[in-house]
Amino acid sequence: MASEIRDINLAPSGAMKIEWVKNHCDLLRTLEEEFSKTKPFEGKKVALSVHLEAKTAYLCKVLKAGGAQMYVTGSNPLSTQDDVAAALVKDGLEVHAWHDCTEEEYEAHIRAVLEAGPNIIIDDGGDLVHMMHTQYRELIPQVIGGCEETTTGILRLEAMAREGKLEFPMVKVNNAQCKHFFDNRYGTGQSVWDGINRTTNLIVAGKIVVVAGYGWCGKGVAMRAKGLGARVIVTEIDPVKAIEAVMDGFDVMPMKEAAKYGDFFVTVTGCDKVIDEEDFMEMKDGAILCNAGHFDCEIDMARLREIATQATELRQNIMGYRLSNGNTLCVLGEGRLVNLACGDGHPAEIMDMSFAIQALSAKYLIEHGNELKERLIDVPEEVDKEVAIKKLAFLGKEIDYLTPEQEAYLNNSNV
Numbered sequence: 001m002a003s004e005i006r007d008i009n010l011a012p013s014g015a016m017k018i019e020w021v022k023n024h025c026d027l028l029r030t031l032e033e034e035f036s037k038t039k040p041f042e043g044k045k046v047a048l049s050v051h052l053e054a055k056t057a058y059l060c061k062v063l064k065a066g067g068a069q070m071y072v073t074g075s076n077p078l079s080t081q082d083d084v085a086a087a088l089v090k091d092g093l094e095v096h097a098w099h100d101c102t103e104e105e106y107e108a109h110i111r112a113v114l115e116a117g118p119n120i121i122i123d124d125g126g127d128l129v130h131m132m133h134t135q136y137r138e139l140i141p142q143v144i145g146g147c148e149e150t151t152t153g154i155l156r157l158e159a160m161a162r163e164g165k166l167e168f169p170m171v172k173v174n175n176a177q178c179k180h181f182f183d184n185r186y187g188t189g190q191s192v193w194d195g196i197n198r199t200t201n202l203i204v205a206g207k208i209v210v211v212a213g214y215g216w217c218g219k220g221v222a223m224r225a226k227g228l229g230a231r232v233i234v235t236e237i238d239p240v241k242a243i244e245a246v247m248d249g250f251d252v253m254p255m256k257e258a259a260k261y262g263d264f265f266v267t268v269t270g271c272d273k274v275i276d277e278e279d280f281m282e283m284k285d286g287a288i289l290c291n292a293g294h295f296d297c298e299i300d301m302a303r304l305r306e307i308a309t310q311a312t313e314l315r316q317n318i319m320g321y322r323l324s325n326g327n328t329l330c331v332l333g334e335g336r337l338v339n340l341a342c343g344d345g346h347p348a349e350i351m352d353m354s355f356a357i358q359a360l361s362a363k364y365l366i367e368h369g370n371e372l373k374e375r376l377i378d379v380p381e382e383v384d385k386e387v388a389i390k391k392l393a394f395l396g397k398e399i400d401y402l403t404p405e406q407e408a409y410l411n412n413s414n415v
Contacts, residue, residue, distance in 0.1 A: 001112060003089045006082040006098040014087030017054035018061070025055070025352035026394040027387060028062050031359050035066030040363045042067030047118035049110060049128045050149060051079040051340050052097050055351040057088050062359055064093060068120075071113040073097045075124040076294075077106050078333060079340035107131075114139065120362050121146030123170075125294045126156035133165060144369035145169040147361045149354070151184075151215070152270045152294035157376060166375040171361040173354070176379035178387045180216045183354040187346030188339065189220025192266060192292045193228065195343030199317045199332050200288060205229025210262035212255060213269035214241040217292060221266050222250055233258045235274075255279055265289045266338070267298035274298045277307060285327040290338040301335040317342050356387045 022029060035041070046063055050056045052074035064070050072088060074080035074097040085095045094116070096109040110127055114136050121128050123146055132140065145168050148154050154174050160166040173179055197204070209225040211218050212235045222232045226249070234245040235255045242252045255275060259265075259282035267274045270293050277300065291298045305311065308321035320328045333341030345351070360383045365372075392399065402410070 001094065001096075001115065003094050004096045004098070004109065004112065005085045005089055008086050008089060010083035011086040011090040012083075014054070014057070014081065014083035014085070015090070017081070017084055018057045018087055021054040021058045021348045021351075024348040025058060025355075027352045027356040027390055028058055028359070030390065031356060032062045032065045035062060035359075039067035040366055041120075044119045044144075044366065045069045045071065045116055046120045046122060046362070047071045047113040047116060047128060048122040049073050049075045049113065050122060050124040051075055051337075051345055052085055052095075053079060053081045053340065053345050054084050055345065055348055055355065057084045059355040059358060060088060060093055061091065062355075063362065064091075066359075066363075069116075070094065071096075071116040071118060073109040073113045074106075075127065076337055076340060077101045077103075078336050079345070111135070117142055119144050120365060121170075122149070122358060122362060123147070123153055124149040126153035129153075129160075129166075129170065130156065133160070133167060137167075140167045143168045145171065145365040145372065147171045147173045147358055147365070149358065150174050150294055151180075151217070155270055161375050169365070169369060169372040169375055169377055171365065171377055171379055173357050173361055173379060176357045176361075176384050176387075178353045178384050178391070179357050179379075183346060183350055184216035185220035185223075187220070187350035187354075188217040188268070188292060189224040190350075191339035191343055191346045192221050192268075192290075193224050195338040195341070196264065196266075196288070196290060196332065199315070199338075199342040200330075202288075204264070207231070207263040208233060208261050209264045209266065210235065210255075210258045211250075212265070212267040212274045212298070213271075213293075214238075214245045215268065218268040219248075221268055221292060222248070225264075225266075226250075230264070233261065256282070259283050262287055265299075266292055268292045269298055270294065272297045273300045273303075276300045277303050280304055280307070280323060280329060281325060283327065283329055286330060287327075288330045288332065289335070290332040290342075291335050292338055294337060296335045296337075299331065299335045301331070304329070304331070353387055353391055356390075357383065360386065 046068040070093040072095045080097045096112040209230040211222045232250045236242040259279040310322040312320045314320040
């Protein structure tokens with residue numbers, strides 16, 4: 001099947017972006033060199049649905065260097081960058097994606113990469129795996145396994161596994177230490193505020209920021225908001241995480257209460273209707289709402305559009321919704337993933353670690369997939385440590401190692 005992209009003539013701009021990323025991704029460059037020699041994916045088809053921007057594109061090129069036939073699409077209608085998609089097509093990859101596609105077009109793009117009959121699936125949010133199980137079950141026998149990039153996707157996979165519906169092994173890449181400790185906390189923390197700041201051009205210092213969810217992503221968003229000079233309120237459903245937020249210096253209260261105070265609202269939960277109609281009606285005039293979770297349901301956008309008496313584009317990527325009480329709420333990026341809908345996503349050096357985990361996990365599936373009995377598996381510890389050791393070396397840092405005597409001491413149950 002031929003690629004489906006917006007405009008092949010955009011390729012030079014996309015190639016420049018990919019080259020910039022490559023120059024800042026030491027781990028992926030090393031893997032590209034290694035894979036070019038060893039060809040671990042020779043003869044294998046890889047279907048990939050990840051936010052289609054320059055870092056993802058470089059991952060695709062690394063896998064192609066390893067012999068993979070790549071079939072690529074995006075995982076969010078607003079995060080695909082058309083020039084990057086064009087650059088991949090120019091380099092011989094098959095791509096089905098364009099920016100701001102409709103829901104129907106998005107699903108058609110997912111179908112297109114699945115119809116190639118992949119052996120490995122690399123997913124971000126679970127749409128590839130879900131459609132494979134519901135619409136392309138006849139292709140399942142040739143799937144060796146897959147990798148899931150994000151928390152939302154893992155939640156979907158866990159639900160499928162509990163119900164006995166997951167038909168092939170999936171590696172929980174998001175749960176790797178070298179992924180969620182850094183990508184979720186430092187990557188999301190910086191890129192969310194990159195997206196907010198470049199879109200609004202408003203000061204954060206002195207404002208009140210409400211962060212919904214205090215997982216690793218929420219921790220990063222709250223930490224960066226504090227660093228920008230904001231007062232931070234956290235909303236949570238987990239009492240342990242709520243205590244952690246308090247001890248990290250943040251206020252904690254229910255969303256119904258926090259709605260009255262916030263100047264900025266950032267949802268980072270992976271859940272549905274975290275901010276609802278009742279919250280909308282409590283908010284200040286001019287309150288800014290955005291979402292950093294995978295799907296656009298954390299802010300109840302459907303209901304907000306229904307109750308708005310007027311909707312006006314206030315600035316590129318900012319829609320103002322006027323309510324019956326006279327207040328206007330400002331929503332960034334249509335309530336979709338703000339760091340990609342309104343920005344370029346995580347910093348290259350952060351995605352270098354995450355995508356190194358992806359590439360090595362895919363290689364692990366090629367080498368061991370037929371032996372795996374579990375349907376949901378953790379990233380092997382040796383993969384996590386390999387990435388960490390190499391990253392430290394590229395950072396110019398060294399660590400201590402246990403002496404044989406110390407190992408004996410720690411392993412002695414009589415101590």
